Amino acid sequence: MKIGVYVCECGSNIASTVDVDKIVEEAKDLPNVAVSRVYKYMCSDPGQELIKNDIDEYNLDKIVVAACSPRMHEATFRSVLEDKGLNPYVLEIVNIREHVSWVNSDKDKGTEKSMALLTGAVYRSALMKPLERKKVGVIHTALVIGGGIAGIQAALDIASMGYKTTLVEKTSSIGGKMSQLDKTFPTLDCSQCILSPKMVEVNRHPNIKLLSLSEVVAVDGYVGNFKVKIKRNPRYVIEDKCTLCGDCLPVCPVIAHDEYNQGFSPRKAIYISYPQAIPASFIIDPDDCLGINPLICTKCKEVCGPEAIDFDMQPEIIEKEFGAIVVATGYAPYPIENIGEYGYGTIHDVISGLDYERIVSASGPTEGKILRPSDGKIPETVVFIHCAGSRDPSKHLPYCSKICCMYSTKHALQYKHVVHNGTAINFYIDIRTAGKDYEEFYQRAAEEDKVIYIRGKVSEVLEDGDQILIKGVDTLSGETVELHADMVVLATGITPSEGTKEMASLMNLAVDINGFIREAHPKLKPVDTAIAGIFIAGTATGPKDIPDTVSQASGAASKACGILSQDELEIEATVAIVDDSLCLEVVACVLKRAHIALLRCK
């Protein structure tokens, strides 16, 4: 047997803390090593050629490369072996960059550790056997989880490329948070106007099957062959029969808070969350309705002409197979009642960003008039407090929620457009306008609409008669300031939604310290997850604005189609096998989704 050893300097990345020449020399004395070489960039074309020439010249059987993480270049070197007719799996990678040079500054110790790792690898290499890749079929359908703008875009893109797509949405309508927004920065497009055409398209696209009020409850299988269980909750109104005539509304005796309007307006127990909702059908809220178990009231059923109401609908479990999955489960606003000093939940006129969106919206509870919740008066001074929850690692969210600078600026500008003589004051830490035309939008708000910006955090928001007293600081003048406002809008931060957390746990997707789903690589694989065939889009991976969300959704769709478009997939040959005599069946491996072979074993 002849083993070739190749040590990479990686420029100075490895060479600065590992004596590469020394380990190359020492490696020559290891058993079976026929040749040992160092090169500045082993991954480069000349580096690969070096290995190829040696395979010919020395008749090498196996290769050991000491370089960076196998996640970077294992595939590169495997193809080198394949090109020369060797089995690609008789390659051993020793990670002396991430595991040695990057985490160590002592050259002697780094050299010693590298040599130890390399020695182990050479011995292991001698035991390696060729492996064959298996091929599996692909089911040519996709599952998109989450019907917000990310899920809508991903579903539309996959469907338009000709693949059957199932879009699963937990609530009664697709549209997500974007459907609640009034206008979008920086163009001030009406959110609903740009969203609803896409929603309608989802509804009528022949390749899209929309499952509203549905949740994914189990995911099994592997890339190209996922087996998914979806629980469909009852709507109690037959979607195809409901004509949206609204005859049921006046007769329903129950009044509940309208979630779409953030609880600022009432709705009935039978309702449609907003006129453009898709599926275009009423829904009965079983928690509010008096007709569902026990049956006390049937008023809506009595007046329903098309006989669309069915109090006896039951949840159903749908089992389907998919080739690829896109997770687009979105965000939830940070619970700003946690910031006690800002008074949300105790002071009536302190509202959240999303509350404000509904108040300023023409389809909202005040029909677009900016009226404060306590007494319905037009506020003369509105204070917008940025970073409500965000950038506060000690008590709240450690990260920047990315969209708040822009939406608070938009809120202030919208206020000034409606209340021309009003005063809009933003308290901010930094203004972050990193997006196309965002800086211009911010400058326009200040310059044309006279929105005032004060740099500094507000320390306390207090009720003072029918006004609100704000105590803050102006860090540019270095002075503490206080002022009275009639309404305060908190720029609520973004957190992973319940659905995001549930799906991450259900599918064993890695999450970051904040609970957002982790990308396979933050820069180069932003829509992949660590699990092949499962992709992510939108705010499930972290705070994101609409343009980024939509681009990511299209990216995820394109990656999904990369799988769906194949008739069969090659499955990695390095699979775990189970030694039945040792297995205690704790199923930790299955829970960790270690590999398909284990799942099959069980």
Added chain:
Amino acid sequence: MSYGYIKIGSEEKAFIAKVEEISGQNVYSCYQCGKCSAGCAFSYKMDKTVNQFIHLIQLGQKERTLDANTHWICASCFTCTVRCPREIDVAALMEAVREISLRENPEKVRIADLPKESLEKLPNIALVSNFRKKTG
């Protein structure tokens, strides 16, 4: 530290409008980068730096603006105006505040009453300023 009270009512708005009218500048164009203060040769003599001074105008703090010595220290060298990334003629803002101050509170200085030693020491620009005060 006591809290400075911020109120942006009609008086404050009238002051902002007056500064903008005289100077022809939009004070809200300023995003407080501080380049004006950074480049001003006399920042160290000012009790409010140039950007702090503009910030006071943005908040309509007339009394505190006029109380500052910033606009009197300003020699109108235009370094700030030339360098401002938002194309604000900062020197014109200074001039506007000087105008407002002079119109409201003319402080007549009789050059002839100044002692000879002072006249010899005073820089020309100070004397020119004093002549302007006479026209206030």
